[in-house]
Amino acid sequence: MNAPPFLIDGHLDLAFGAALGRDLTLELGALRASDPVQGETATVTFSELRAAGTRVCFGTLFxxxxxxxxxxxxxDHAGARAQALGQLDHYRRWEDAGHLRLLRTGAEVAAHLADPAAPLGVVLLMEGADPVRDADDLGFWAQAGVRLIGPAWGRTRYAGGTDAPGGLTDAGRELLAAMRGLGVTLDASHLDDAAFWEALEFGGPVVATHANSRALVPGNRHLSDGVARAIAGRGGVIGLVLLSPFLRAGWTPGQPRAGLEAVADHARHYAGLVGWEHVGLGSDLDGGFGSEKTPAGIDRYRDVPRVLEVLPPGQRAAVAGGNWARWLTRYL
Incomplete structure (x- = not known):
């Protein structure tokens, strides 16, 4: 397979891993040899991202x-805020050391992609909004570089989420209004359906950085066809998650890992609903799981381009990064 011109990953918990003690500046073998996280074999380091051709990612504050x-x-809020501030500091120190570049605007993304010598570009995404004190506090985070927010993970003070059904709270409605005013994008990943449909009423851009299809894997963590259509209707992109239980219904640890064809099944389902131009990558690798739960053939991050081999040749470059690049340069 000819390598795509670049990859853009819609979801990586880089600073969360660092907060657990992982040194992403190491080569992967060295990280695995000294990994403080037990039971989850690491896949992501900065060198692995470079080897895969990853030019930009959405890096989380989780x-x-x-x-x-x-x-x-x-x-409580204070504890959530302390975690997010600590992770923000990781990104800033990595930037100071030349490992990455924080990107805030579409113009910055375009210039970054035009520079083949640039380090990894990172767009900050807050996953779960509990670090935000209230709507008035959103300006602090936007000024710090946060460009997208997913209000929920499980249930938060703002919205119902994964395995926690419910709509927006009063605080959530105030947060969505503030996000609209400051141009902060809604990430629909983890939002319960009721919260999603309420949030959509506030207008503005929306994506799902890492969410597979509920038509193939049941549960409110995954997108219904209606939600997927609504995201695409706003010009959004949906990132495919490389996690076996999110790829194959009923998968449990100890079973053979889901195959790459399962990733293609989710990609084809979304493409049939909304078109290939709304399908991207949102791997979530090392986001609370290791290579034990990745698809077969994805044993380290540099293997991610293998996903493209099971997609139609004419769509590979778009899914690899072109669709996210179009979205970023238009809406960020």
């Missing part, structure tokens, strides 16, 4: 809530 599985997560 605050982990306290659950039975995550007893050290946040329990």
């Amino acid at each position: 605050a982990l809530p306290r659950t039975a599985q995550s007893p050290h997560g946040y329990a």
Whole structure:
């Protein structure tokens, strides 16, 4: 397969991994040898991203809530904010060291893509809005470079989310109005349907940075056909997640990993609904899982271009990065 001109990944939890103690400046073998995260074999480092041809990604600020599985997560706004600020500092220090460049506008993305010597470009995405104190606090985060927000993960103070049905709260409606005013894009990933349809009424651009199809895998974590059509109707792009339980219904650890053809199934389903021009990558690699749960054949990040081999040849470059590049240069 001829390599695509570049990759753009709609979703990578780079700073979350760093907050767990992973040093993404290492080569992957060295990171795996010293990885503080147990049970999840790492796939992502800066050198792996370069080897894959990744020019831009949406890098998250993701605050982990306290659950039975995550007893050290946040329990209130202050805890969520502290996590997000710590992750923002990681991105800034990486930028100072030359590992990446933070991008804030479509013009900056276009110039970045035109420079083959540029480091990884990162557009900041907040996944779960609990770090935002209230609508008046949104300006702080926008000034810091946050260009997209997904109001939910599970349930947040703002919206119903994954496995937590419900619409927008009053605070969520105020946040969406503020996002519209400041030009911050809505990321529909993780939003419950009720919250999504309310949020859509506020207008403005919308994407799903990392969300597979509910027609193939049940559950409100995945997009219904109606939601996918609505995102495309606003010019948005949907990123394909490279996680076996999100690719094949009923997959559980210990089973053979989902194949790359399962990724193609989700891509073809979306393309049949809304056209290939709205399909991209949103790998979420190392986003709370390791290579044990990636599709077969994706054992490290530099393997991601293998996904393109199961897609129609005429659509590979667009899915690899062209569709996200078009969206970024038009709407960011």
